[in-house]
Amino acid sequence: MGHDVETLKSQLPLLEYLRQQNWTGRRAGRFEYVGLCPLHKESRPSFYVNTRKDVFYCHGCGQGGDLIRFVQLSRQASFRQSLAYLTPQTYRDADWTALLKPTAVFYQQQLDHCPEALEYLRQRGLHDPALIRELCIGYAPGGVLRHHLTMQGHSFSVLREAGLINAQGADALYQRIVFPLCQGEHIVNLYGRSIGAAFAHRFLPGGKGGLYAWEKVRRCSEVILVEGLFDYAALRQAGFCNVTCSLGTHLNADQFHQLSDGPRTIYIAFDDDANQSGRQAAEQLAHRLAAHGISTRRVLLPEGHDPNSFFVGGGDAHQFQSLLEAAQP
Numbered sequence: 043m044g045h046d047v048e049t050l051k052s053q054l055p056l057l058e059y060l061r062q063q064n065w066t067g068r069r070a071g072r073f074e075y076v077g078l079c080p081l082h083k084e085s086r087p088s089f090y091v092n093t094r095k096d097v098f099y100c101h102g103c104g105q106g107g108d109l110i111r112f113v114q115l116s117r118q119a120s121f122r123q124s125l126a127y128l129t130p131q132t133y134r135d136a137d138w139t140a141l142l143k144p145t146a147v148f149y150q151q152q153l154d155h156c157p158e159a160l161e162y163l164r165q166r167g168l169h170d171p172a173l174i175r176e177l178c179i180g181y182a183p184g185g186v187l188r189h190h191l192t193m194q195g196h197s198f199s200v201l202r203e204a205g206l207i208n209a210q211g212a213d214a215l216y217q218r219i220v221f222p223l224c225q226g227e228h229i230v231n232l233y234g235r236s237i238g239a240a241f242a243h244r245f246l247p248g249g250k251g252g253l254y255a256w257e258k259v260r261r262c263s264e265v266i267l268v269e270g271l272f273d274y275a276a277l278r279q280a281g282f283c284n285v286t287c288s289l290g291t292h293l294n295a296d297q298f299h300q301l302s303d304g305p306r307t308i309y310i311a312f313d314d315d316a317n318q319s320g321r322q323a324a325e326q327l328a329h330r331l332a333a334h335g336i337s338t339r340r341v342l343l344p345e346g347h348d349p350n351s352f353f354v355g356g357g358d359a360h361q362f363q364s365l366l367e368a369a370q371p
């Protein structure tokens with residue numbers, strides 16, 4: 043494998059991995075976080091993460107262990123598969139990343155043939171065909187990717203290792219709108235947003251990379267930062283060009299470095315959730331950026347809204363511009 047378990051775990055703490063999977067936990071002690079268990083259905087949090095020991099334990103289903111154990115349980119994978127799944131892309135076989143491009147292209151082709159996906163995009167207020175093309179948005183109807191890629195000569199085991207296909211041979215991003223995440227010319231990951239009742243978000247293995255479409259805005263003196271790709275798309279469609287997206291409220295080290303690598307003002311437009319998590323995350327980020335000399339403004343959306351729902355709910359570019367102008371340091 044050439045990349046041992048301890049090295050892997052030291053590079054990817056369990057909490058960081060869980061956050062990449064959009065797990066949200068609140069601090070429950072000096073080295074402890076608690077949140078809803080991703081391994082079983084529950085309405086009251088009983089899933090604990092200990093950051094010092096780098097392990098989890100769920101009082102609801104009784105499962106516990108380290109990062110590898112968590113991946114085994116959550117993805118129903120073997121130890122070896124889990125290890126391969128977690129190994130960063132830079133250490134992987136070149137085949138892995140080479141698969142992302144044909145997969146993204148294939149999903150893009152599926153979109154126009156899937157009325158349920160187009161209907162979902164319409165519901166989310168995304169209707170500009172040129173923007174949908176520019177962002178290379180696709181759809182995974184499920185069950186067809188394996189055939190398509192094996193016909194192109196890729197082996198089933200590589201598809202599995204890349205996390206594109208589950209043990210049953212179905213698409214991991216099944217029934218999801220798919221956004222390719224790019225770094226320069228390269229696709230580094232695919233983000234899937236469920237159009238049904240399945241787990242809402244999913245990334246493929248390997249982390250989310252840097253800020254979305256950062257190359258486009260890195261020279262702008264004012265940048266709007268949103269947490270979701272539909273927020274990003276809604277703002278772009280409304281004519282705002284200086285937008286980027288962190289794919290969640292927790293920025294990884296690369297993303298934070300990008301925001302803080304030069305003088306600029308960041309307008310943070312995270313969701314205004316009922317549980318205040320977006321607001322808290324925005325405040326924390328503003329503090330961290332201030333410590334690096336970056337000025338920030340907090341965009342206060344109407345209660346319960348994110349930028350996407352703001353536009354879906356009838357808001358227009360002019361009104362959003364007013365929110366930007368009213369944004370507080």
Ligand SMILES: [Zn+2]
Pocket residue numbers: 079080081082089100101102103104105
């Ligand atoms: Zn549990």
